[in-house]
Amino acid sequence: MxxxxxxxxxxVYRDRRRRWIVRPADTPRLHTHLGILDCKELVGKEFGTSAKTTLGDELLILRPTIEDMVMKFSRRTQVVYPKDLAMILLKCGIHSGSRVFEAGTGSGSATASMAYMAMPNGHVYSYDKNESFQAVAKKNLDRLGLSQFVTFKLKDAKEGIDERDLTAALLDLGDPWELVPNVRDCLEPSGMLAAVTPTTNQAERLVEEMKSRSFVMVETIEILMRNIEARAGMTRPANIMVGHTVYVTFGRKAV
Amino acid sequence: MxxxxxxxxxxVYRDRRRRWIVRPADTPRLHTHLGILDCKELVGKEFGTSAKTTLGDELLILRPTIEDMVMKFSRRTQVVYPKDLAMILLKCGIHSGSRVFEAGTGSGSATASMAYMAMPNGHVYSYDKNESFQAVAKKNLDRLGLSQFVTFKLKDAKEGIDERDLTAALLDLGDPWELVPNVRDCLEPSGMLAAVTPTTNQAERLVEEMKSRSFVMVETIEILMRNIEARAGMTRPANIMVGHTVYVTFGRKAV
Amino acid sequence: MxxxxxxxxxxVYRDRRRRWIVRPADTPRLHTHLGILDCKELVGKEFGTSAKTTLGDELLILRPTIEDMVMKFSRRTQVVYPKDLAMILLKCGIHSGSRVFEAGTGSGSATASMAYMAMPNGHVYSYDKNESFQAVAKKNLDRLGLSQFVTFKLKDAKEGIDERDLTAALLDLGDPWELVPNVRDCLEPSGMLAAVTPTTNQAERLVEEMKSRSFVMVETIEILMRNIEARAGMTRPANIMVGHTVYVTFGRKAV
Amino acid sequence: MxxxxxxxxxxVYRDRRRRWIVRPADTPRLHTHLGILDCKELVGKEFGTSAKTTLGDELLILRPTIEDMVMKFSRRTQVVYPKDLAMILLKCGIHSGSRVFEAGTGSGSATASMAYMAMPNGHVYSYDKNESFQAVAKKNLDRLGLSQFVTFKLKDAKEGIDERDLTAALLDLGDPWELVPNVRDCLEPSGMLAAVTPTTNQAERLVEEMKSRSFVMVETIEILMRNIEARAGMTRPANIMVGHTVYVTFGRKAV
Known part of the structure; x- marks a missing residue:
């Protein structure tokens, strides 16, 4: 164990809004408005324990999941939500050995999730033309120890994708239809293209482009997730929910 | 390549309703109402090609994803839908090296998906007390070459779970609350329990039991997926959608 | 009473799929696959009673609501669903005294619902250029005794709307944007335009046209309705639901 | 006109969050953080005009709909949302001449909407045992000129409902099952009972009680409404939506 x-x-968890992810080495003492937590003292204990702050407030100490980690990334861009990313990972079948193209890198949250699923035998190739975005993403991945499974390229994928025979590609940029020919070149036959777009107009244009470029089984989906407050005798859905993030489009390369 | x-x-794909998964070795000639497809002739060709039946109908020949495979399993039980399973895989962080408990095995569709994500360094321990269910599941996993990553046990998990320090547990049975104490024993500290239940009453009872047994960050979600028919100038959601499958409950073991 | x-x-009600609406005068004996029901014998009884067919099957005899009636209309066109129509009626505030424009008439289901709400002091003006549609609608309204509250016009509303100072207008046709200027002329100041469109493209084009023609508080909504199977200890949403009917756009005339 | x-x-409308409903007689000058609006000067103008504040900000002057009015009521209780109320009004067929029972009165928002639809020939009987709630509701209805269509009773409906042969009944209280026998007595044969409940447990208990008391065609629904931001080339659903308000249960009285 x-x-x-x-x-x-x-x-370090108190409730949905009050949660932190730290390392004792970097943050020996965590300052919160609930008091100070001595992180050094936690070394050697089990995950799942709880600890008191200097103000006597009790906090849970858990091992963060990959979802916890990427949702706490420094970010300058909108991230792909877990509900959407989860479906992309399953539909693309990303697991150890998968080789994946991504554009753009953004904050690296999808990059990290895909690298985590593709390790130790797979790899992610992540392109972005914005140097400062990619610098933040690299730092985020470094901290997680996932950098060895990712090649970052400061490059506009419209000018060409260097890799070949990839398992899947994830597009998260404003004009994904512009990349369809190059993505086609980088995918293995039957390889999966996934793309996220906030508007119906983007989804429509992308689907038309994919169909005209020999992608098959092209489909667009929308995923809604709702929290349920399950409590003895008082079960009900949460009052507020996320109404929309992105449409997700999938298609496979035919030859 | x-x-x-x-x-x-x-x-072998024609449209959403007409799709088959076969191996040329087992099915040299695939008989469909669209004509006969000579599968032997496909050997040596690329995935993503298309082929004609004896009646002149053109069919796509693609490499099945893990989602394609499990949705085609022989089944005697309801399967966990991809929309729900995807979220479970991500929230539990199942990847190479993960060690996962499952009850019940059912048709083995979740078993196969989890084994696929956990290979080559992880393992799935799948319990079911129904011998005929598990026999079907075993056969399904054998065909996929995933059996080496799964240990099947013909056993009621209420009588005890043999494993310890597992990453995560998935419960898909009618009374998951009965298993909470044993699941707690088999999980590593901070390990994730996920359970699927069709009714609100089951979710409610499970959540109460988990909270009383030191599970933390307990939450129940509902996922809705809708197909969008994206077409130039005529984009709209599909008329019919799945209105409900299961509620998914998550929680982590505290010590 | x-x-x-x-x-x-x-x-006459057995379950969601087996229901009939008849009049004893027209249908003295109702032939169903559950046997024959003697409708003449029901005269003088209370609504809410039940009666046996010749095969011994028990059927409920209820007073139909306006929703029951219009959902059973003879139809040659898609009807506006109750979930969408209900919101239109409330947002437009259609009640006794309201004067409403409608195009097209279609099967008359929205016409009948609006006339029912607007009676006895209001009126509906319903335009359609398709003679056979309007003939069916007229017959539907006649049977309900609502014709005195409706003026049908066999006319393309693009060529002009004769009425002025109307409370509200409902557009249910493929190119509602074409009617915006004429609808503007027929509405009273601050009057409400409501329109239903199946695609996002239509909603988009309509909204742009309305905004450029001095309609204000323009908004588009989507309504999803799900059946819940509430039963002791086994409550859950229905498996299948309607995923999409139309987008509903509203706006008010500014001067 | x-x-x-x-x-x-x-x-007086600026945007979704900045809107006011006033009468020039009561509020000759409307003070807002956008400046002061001279309401007296609006008298004699058309609805749908716009007017400038002392700070030069332009505001729309519209005729409020019944929905606008009730959503601005003084309230001490949760109101029935328009999406839910609309469906209740249509399913119950509330129009001129309908006679409706309601418990509890709450802030009177449903009372006002039902009175508006039932006038001039119908009536609403609204019971509440909380004097201060009903006083607020009465004042709200008085201001709207709807009081003549409503009889308020300061009474617990569990002790009996005085009316008979009513068209429909709306229950909006924590334990609607307790009222089922009395509601049954007050409804005409085939009359409709509608009830709103926030939790699944309440819906479940209510449905069981209704079925055991000879209510038929009992059904529970859930309505979700999402705003769509329709704009040229950038159409997408709103980011945030209301995830839950209430479940709505309907049933008809059999004899």
């Missing part, structure tokens, strides 16, 4: 180490990430 | 072999699974 | 008369409409 | 009078209600 793994115990908390100096360089383990720990999820 | 991998080409179609004698023992490759191929997805 | 009103009792069943010769010319009362009665809703 | 009706013009703005001293005692007309006017909707």
């Amino acid at each position: 793994e115990r908390i180490k100096e360089d383990s990430f720990i999820l | 991998e080409r179609i072999k004698e023992d490759s699974f191929i997805l | 009103e009792r069943i008369k010769e010319d009362s409409f009665i809703l | 009706e013009r703005i009078k001293e005692d007309s209600f006017i909707l």
Whole structure:
């Protein structure tokens, strides 16, 4: 059973809005408005324990999941939501050995999730033409120890994609239809293209382009997730929900 | 670039309702109401090609994804839908090296998906007390070459779970609350329990039991997926959608 | 308390799929695959009673609501669904005294619902250029005794709307944007335009046209309705639901 | 064409969050953080005009709909949302002449909407045991000129409902199942009971009680409404939506 180490990430949790991810090595003392938490003292303990702040407030100490990690990334761009990313990972079948193209890198949250699923035998190739975005993403991936499974390229994928015979490609940029010919070149036969677009107009234009470029089984989906407040005798859905993030379009390369 | 072999699974696709998964070795000639397809002739060709039946109908020949495969399993039980399973895989962070408990095995569709994500370094332990269900599941996994990553046990998990320090557990049975104490024992600290339940009453009872057994960050969600028919100038959601499958409950083991 | 008369409409109900609306005067004996029901014998009884067919099957005899009636109309066109129509009626505030424009008439289901709400002091003006559609609608309204509250016009509203100072207008045709200037002329200041469109492209074009023609508070909504199967200890949403009917756009005339 | 009078209600509108409903007689000058609006000067103008504040900000002057009015009621209780109320009004067929029971009165928003639809020939009987709630509701209805169509009773409907042969009944209280026998007595045969409940547990208990008390065609629904941001080339649903308000249960009285 793994115990908390100096360089383990720990999820310090009070409730949905008050949660932190830190490492004892970097953050020996975590300052919160609930008091100070001594993270050094947690080293050697089990994950799942709880600890008190200097103000006597009790906080849970958990091992962060990959979802916890990427939702806490420094970000300058909108991230792909877990509800959408989950479906992309399953439909593309990303697992150890998968080789995946991505554009753009953004904050690296999808990059990290895909690298996590593709390791140790797979790899992610992530293109972005914005240097500052990619610098943030690289730092995010470095901290997670996932950089060895990712090749970052500071490049506009419209000018060409260097890789060949990839398992899948994820497009998260404003004009994904512009990349369809190049993505086609980089995918293995029957390889999967996935793209996220906020508007119906983008989805429509992308689908038309994919169909005209020999992508088959092209489909667009929308995923809605609702929290259910399950409590004895008082079960009901949450009052507020996310009404929209993106449409997700999938298609496979035919030859 | 991998080409179609004698023992490759191929997805023969016409449209959403007319699709088959076969291996040339087992099914040299595929008989459909669209005519007969000579599968032997496909050996050596690329995935993504198309082929004509004896009646002149053109069919796509694709490499099936893990989603395609499990949705075609022989089944005697309701399967976990991809929209729900995807979220479980991501939230539990199942990837190479993960060690996962499952009850019940059912048709093995979740078993196969989890094994696919956990290979080559992880493992799935799948319990079911119904011998005939598990026999079908075993056969399904064997065909996919995933059996080496799964240990099937013909056992009621209420009588005890043999494993310890597992990453995650998936419960898909009528009374998941009965298993909470044993699941707690088999999980590593901070390990994730996921459970699917069709009714609100089951979700409610499960959540109460989990909270009383030191599970934390307990949450129940509902996922709706809608197909969007994206076409130039005529984009609209599909008329009919799946209105409900299951509620999915998550929680992490505290110590 | 009103009792069943010769010319009362009665809703004969077994379940969601087996329901009929008839009048004893027209249908003395109702032939169903559950046997024959003697409707003449029901005259003088209370609504809410039940009656046996010749095969011994028990059927409920209820007074049909306006929703029951219009959903059973003879139809050659798609009808506006109750979930969408209900919101239109409330947002437009259609009640006794309201004067409403409609194009096209279609099967008359929205016409009948609006006339029912606007009676006895209001009126509906319903335009359609298709003679056979309007003939069916007229017959539907006649049977309901609502014709006195409706003026049907066999006319393309693009060529002009004769009425002025109307409370509200409902557009249910393929190119509602073409009618915006004429609808503007027929509405009273601050009057409400409501339109239903199946595609996002139509909603988009309509909204742009309305905004450029001094309509204000323009908004488009989408309504989803799901059946819940509430049963002791087994409550859950229905498996299948309607995923999409139309987008509904509203706006008010500014001067 | 009706013009703005001293005692007309006017909707002063800037955007979804900045809207006011006032009467020039009561509020000659409307003070807002966008400046002061001279409402007296609006008298004699058409609805649908716009007017400038002292700070030069332009505001729309519209005729409020019944929906606008009730959503601006003083309230001490949760109101029935328009999406739910609309469906209740249509399913119950509330129009001129309908006679409706309601418990509880709450802020009177449903009371006002039902009275508006039932006038001039119908009536609403609204029971509440909380004096201060009903006082607020009465004042709300008085201002709208709808009081003549409503009889308020300061009474617990569990102790009996005085009316008979009503068209429909709306229940909006925590334990609607307790009222089912009395509601049954007050409804005409085939009359409709509608009830709103936030939790699945309440819906479940209500449905069981209704079925055991000879209500038929009992059904529970859930309505979701999503705003669509329709704009040229950038159409998409709104990011945030209301995830849940209430379940709505309907049933008809059999004899």
